[in-house]
Amino acid sequence: MLPSSKIESRQPTTNSQPPPRALIGVLALQGDFDAHRKRLEELGAEVVLVRKPEQLDSIDGLVIPGGESSTFLKLLGEAGVEKLKEFVRLKPTFGTCAGAILLAQEIDNPKQAGLGAIDIGIRRNAYGRQIDSSIREGSFQGSPVEMVFIRAPKISRVGPGVEVLATEGEQPVVVRQGKVMAATFHPELSSDGRIHQAFLDLLRNGAGR
Numbered sequence: 581m582l583p584s585s586k587i588e589s590r591q592p593t594t595n596s597q598p599p600p601r602a603l604i605g606v607l608a609l610q611g612d613f614d615a616h617r618k619r620l621e622e623l624g625a626e627v628v629l630v631r632k633p634e635q636l637d638s639i640d641g642l643v644i645p646g647g648e649s650s651t652f653l654k655l656l657g658e659a660g661v662e663k664l665k666e667f668v669r670l671k672p673t674f675g676t677c678a679g680a681i682l683l684a685q686e687i688d689n690p691k692q693a694g695l696g697a698i699d700i701g702i703r704r705n706a707y708g709r710q711i712d713s714s715i716r717e718g719s720f721q722g723s724p725v726e727m728v729f730i731r732a733p734k735i736s737r738v739g740p741g742v743e744v745l746a747t748e749g750e751q752p753v754v755v756r757q758g759k760v761m762a763a764t765f766h767p768e769l770s771s772d773g774r775i776h777q778a779f780l781d782l783l784r785n786g787a788g789r
């Protein structure tokens with residue numbers, strides 16, 4: 581992972597203090613991590629930008645932003661990927677676009693290794709060149725929601741344990757399995773906070789696999 585001049589960490593607490601609020605990390609190696617940070621903070625979350633593997637030890641949940649999934653893999657390196665694999669097995673994680681690709685069980689176009697954290701198949705850059713970016717209206721828990729797609733992937737297979745939370749047309753675009761949530765679009769680029777709120781709810785309420 582990249583070196584960082586500024587590593588933020590939580591102060592240790594003593595038994596007499598109330599438990600700290602959940603601390604959410606946003607992976608800040610590349611991509612639009614700052615928009616996620618802002619959105620989560622607007623929703624009242626405590627957020628830290630994660631640039632070093634050891635920071636994963638002190639966070640309660642993680643957002644993996646959009647960007648380029650192959651670049652993420654390069655920047656993470658083998659050790660970073662292993663550390664992240666371990667994290668996503670244990671703690672709530674939300675991946676958007678490239679983040680969703682990284683979390684998937686199977687990745688194609690082209691084939692790529694990932695974290696295998698959610699039982700879906702995903703196809704990179706699946707909307708083709710003409711419409712590689714678009715803003716559409718989809719449906720989230722029965723209500724319309726704006727969805728910004730940027731060189732977005734499509735979910736090609738949804739495993740039996742995976743819940744579809746949002747669709748665009750016939751396409752599943754937000755899915756969840758246990759503690760892991762994935763969106764193929766960029767909810768941080770719309771003014772609607774509901775998708776991030778769903779992740780915060782998952783974090784707060786816990787979810788068994």
Ligand code: GLN
Pocket residue numbers: 645646647648649650676677678679681704705730731732733
């Ligand atoms: N096309 C990118 C990939 O394959 C994802 C694009 C995005 O995150 N907006 O990783």
